[in-house]
Amino acid sequence: MPVMLEIDYDKCTGCGDCVSKCPGQAVSMVEGKPMLARPDNCDYCTNCEEFCPSGAIRAPFEIVMADPGIKGMYTGLMPAVLVLSATSFLTAFVA
Ligand code: SF4
Ligand code: SF4
Secondary structure (H helix, E strand, O other): OOOOOEEOOOOOOOOOHHHHOOOOOOEEEEOOEEEEOOHHHOOOOOHHHHHOOOOOEEOOOOOOOOOHHHHHHHHHHHHHHHHHHHHHHHHHHHO
């Protein structure tokens, strides 16, 4: 999933709070302004947005829907699991 921080440099005062509150050091200061320097380090905690005193940074991360194939596999497996469970129960009960 791509990291998509939005930084409004007109609002940003360069205080550095988003950098100090970022647990993965994904954000760095470059020439007095924050930049997403290490997107792979972002764990989507949203600290940068929460602690920015100027409302200059947003973390509106993309929502990715689950692969519909996984749901199909799940719904296909459930009846088989139920049948096997019932069969095992009846076998044990009868024996
Ligand atoms: S969401 Fe969290 S980990 Fe990602 S850049 Fe912001 S503070 Fe850092
Ligand atoms: S916390 Fe907000 S104002 Fe401070 S450097 Fe980061 S984006 Fe700019």
